[in-house]
Amino acid sequence: MEKTDIHIIGLGNLGSAFLEGLMTSNKEHSIKVYELDTSVLEVYEKKYPENDYFNSFDEFKSGVLILCVKPQSINEIFVQIKDKIHEGVLICSPVAGLDIDHIEKSISNKIIRIMPNLLIRNNKGFIPYSKNYENDYLDFIQSTLNHLGRTKEFSEQYFPVITALSGSGPAWFFLLSNELINAGNKLGLSNQESEILVNEIIKGLPELISDDVTYPDLISKVKSPKGTTEAGLNSLKNDSFDTIILNAIEKATQRSIELSKELKSE
Structure with missing residues (x-):
């Protein structure tokens, strides 16, 4: 079976996560990486010498082109590559704010828009997608995306909030975890002791989560009437924790909408 070319442009946080995740795949891919920063390129050339690496753009003749580029740079990149595709x-675009119809103004190819997060690095991601074609072209969803994590198709109109919830999602949990560690420190534990407690909780939580159990159900299994957990939960409620979270997601969603408008105005 002929291998599918996977072209990855950019080795930032997301591009490197794609590369790391694909390197544990079934090897039905021929991976070609494009990164203008030669120092970054050299790191991955040494780590994964079986791939092809480039610091300039040549013809993209077949396969899948994954655009792991910052929104502020994508229009400039398109100018450089559109005639080479x-x-x-x-x-394949995981670029925040980059709508399919904006890409279609530059090229007439089949396009799949995705919004993964860094968990694809360990093949544990969730990958929402929307596309402008029928079926599974090049078997990309089945043979590639499903290896990196669970996939689900969404209407593209929901991508701003999907970006806020899923794309940015790990950061919300990392921030909460860091604040739990800080709280432990302020209440007498060493930083190392607090980190062990919080990290072990995070490692064990996936075992409790399933599609059949709700988060309120899980909370009820931890708290007891007039107990320590209930006291803390009541404090969060009194401090409008729900409003704080909603405001953060709304701000992130709005920024995604703004990015889309900025890209279209350039």
Whole structure:
């Protein structure tokens, strides 16, 4: 079976996560990486010498082109590559704010828009997607995305909030975890002791989570009437924890909408 070319442009946080995740795949891919920063490129050339690495753009003749580029740079990148992309190449965009119709103004290829997060590095991601074509072109969803994590198709209109919840999602949990560690420190524990307690909780939580159990159900299994957990939960409620979370998601969603408008105005 002929291997599918996977072209990854950019080795920032998301591009490197894609590369790391794909390197544990079934090897049905021929991976080609494009990164203008030669010092970054050299790191991955040494780590994964079986791939092809480039610090400039050549013809993209077949396979899938994954655009792991910051929103502020994507229009400039398109100017450089749009005439080098052959008709049969599938465009995969995880760029925040980059709508499919904006890409279609530059090229007429099949396009799949995705919003993964860094968990794809360990093949534990959730990958929402929307596309402008039918079926599974190049078997990309089944053979590639499903290896990196669970996938689900969404209407593209929901991508701003999907970006806020899922794309940015790990940061919300990392922040909460860091604040739990800080609280432990302020109440007498060493930083190392607090980190052990919080990290072990995080490691064990996936065992409790399933599609059949709700988060209120899980909370009820931890708290007891007039107990320590209930006291803390009541404090969060009194401090409008729900409003704090809603405001953060709304701000992130709005920023995604703004990015889309900024890209279209350039």
